[in-house]
Amino acid sequence: MTAVLSLSDVTLVHGDGEETVTALDRVGLDVAAGELVAIVGPSGAGKSSLLAVCGALTSPTSGAVRLGDVDLAALTHRRLTAIRRERIGFVFQSGNLIPALTSLDQVRLPLTFGKVANPRDPRELLAEVGMTHKANRRPHQLSGGERQRVGIARALVTRPQLLLVDEPTAALDRQRSQDVVALLAREAHEHGVATVMVTHDHEVLHQCDRVLKMVDGRLSADEESRV
Numbered sequence: 001m002t003a004v005l006s007l008s009d010v011t012l013v014h015g016d017g018e019e020t021v022t023a024l025d026r027v028g029l030d031v032a033a034g035e036l037v038a039i040v041g042p043s044g045a046g047k048s049s050l051l052a053v054c055g056a057l058t059s060p061t062s063g064a065v066r067l068g069d070v071d072l073a074a075l076t077h078r079r080l081t082a083i084r085r086e087r088i089g090f091v092f093q094s095g096n097l098i099p100a101l102t103s104l105d106q107v108r109l110p111l112t113f114g115k116v117a118n119p120r121d122p123r124e125l126l127a128e129v130g131m132t133h134k135a136n137r138r139p140h141q142l143s144g145g146e147r148q149r150v151g152i153a154r155a156l157v158t159r160p161q162l163l164l165v166d167e168p169t170a171a172l173d174r175q176r177s178q179d180v181v182a183l184l185a186r187e188a189h190e191h192g193v194a195t196v197m198v199t200h201d202h203e204v205l206h207q208c209d210r211v212l213k214m215v216d217g218r219l220s221a222d223e224e225s226r227v
């Protein structure tokens with residue numbers, strides 16, 4: 001397997017002096033193109049820290065993070081920003097949409113920050129996530145599930161290699177949760193997006209290709225969930 005994302009021996013220590021917390025403890029993780037990986041684990045286990053390191057938002061204290069053939073530690077701040085914009089998509093708990101923009105403009109937004117080599121068509125993408133009929137609505141006119149769909153389309157418009165998803169079903173009911181994770185799985189499988197999703201929602205795990213558990217900063221296969 002050729003990994004899109006590869007973490008080896010990644011440790012992240014927050015704070016300094018006597019007040020340190022080891023949020024990630026020698027974590028290894030490979031995620032292939034087209035794979036949807038779920039990360040579960042108790043509060044404070046290090047899941048958000050893991051997403052921050054995978055998304056080049058935080059540099060690990062030690063260890064290596066590679067995105068394709070790029071070693072993130074070797075990059076300047078400027079290059080890291082470019083990599084985040086061009087190769088990584090982020091989806092947050094509540095969609096994190098901009099109140100004043102229509103659904104279509106939310107999806108177009110990442111294409112306005114600079115040149116994107118091979119973008120997807122915003123209208124087609126909106127259709128793919130089932131939101132064409134609400135292309136001109138603003139976030140307050142959408143349901144939680146609809147906002148999440150627009151947020152997913154926005155994250156995918158730059159054709160990222162890696163999609164990082166933080167608790168996408170936190171605000172959704174059961175059926176909408178299943179629908180949103182089905183959409184993530186379909187996008188991962190059909191467009192080859194390596195996807196890492198943090199979730200507390202055990203009912204959606206059957207839709208994921210792999211489930212990993214984080215406890216006290218350490219990552220291991222989740223024996224309880226049968227995928």
Ligand SMILES: Nc1ncnc2c1ncn2[C@@H]1O[C@H](COP(=O)(O)OP(=O)(O)OP(=O)(O)O)[C@@H](O)[C@H]1O
Nearest residue numbers: 014015021022023042043044045046047048049050
């Ligand atoms: N900036 C920071 N400074 C100091 N400690 C931090 C910082 N960020 C996180 N931590 C600590 O690192 C550990 C891991 O936190 P993290 O947010 O990654 O956990 P989590 O699994 O995402 O938790 P939750 O499920 O509650 O969101 C916790 O002990 C947390 O208190």
